[in-house]
Amino acid sequence: AVLTLALGIGANTAIFSVVNAALLRRLPYDATRLVAVESFNPQKDKRAYGAPPADFWDWQEQSRTFEQLTMLSGGGIGLKESERIEVIPGARVTVNFFATFGVQPMFGRAFGNEEGYVNSPRVVILSHRFWQQRYGGDPQIVGRTLKTTDGERTVIGVMPPDFKYPSHAQVWTPIARDSGEMKSRAHRYFQAVGRIRQGETIESAQAEMKAIAARLATSYPKDNQGRTIQLTDWRESLSGDSRKALSPTRDWRPEHC
Secondary structure (H helix, E strand, O other), X not given: OHHHHHHHHHHHHXXXXXXXXXXXXXXXXXXXXXXXXXXXXXXXXXXXXXXXXHHHHHHHHHOOOEEEEEEEEEOOEEEOOOOOOEEEOEXXXXXXXXXXXXXXXXXXXXXXXXXXXXXXXXXXXXXXXXXXXXXXXXXXXXXXXXXXXXXXXXXXXXXXXXXXXXXXXXXXXXXXXXXXXXHOOOOOOEEXXXXXXXXXXXXXXXXXXHHHHHHHHHHOHHHHOOOEEEEEEHHHHHHOHHHHHHOOOOOOOOOOO
């Protein structure tokens, strides 16, 4: 009886942990108007995923229903503070990344528009955890120069302890929008996130993005023919199918996230 009870308690605890992570936990930013923005071809792809970088810049320029639209991908730095190179996991992001999520560094500042180009000053923003563990919470960290495998980078900010997106990121660096990589419409290893304007809905944003996708398919048929764009509520995109499986009712949504 004791063993059965223990197993039951353990199972319920595990289930609650998943529910809490996927449904109940409050995010450290307002996610009510955030959506994942993904490109796909319904005739070829089983699901929507990713954002071609060249398409992203067109989305950003042509969209009127988004207050902010950002793009990110994996990408850390190779730190050279000793004889060996230490790889620090991170993310490459457009300069408006933190503005899209509505968060600001705890110390220092976010990226400026002038830092999103190939020949811009090389800068980096640290996670709170990395700042604490690597630099002992040094209050003078902002302005410090880090030696990396791609040159020196200046620390311009430290994020609050509860901001952990992507979850693996210990550093964030800006994407250079004028690099050759940004001209690709074929590759979709970037992720796009948008914040819908007040007064707009996900339906109106979806309709606009489908119209933009249709224009791009006409302008760039080699890579974009047949492609469309799908928007997904950000909270849904974080938990995927687990949210649907764990929801008490089909239409249940957390009131605040």
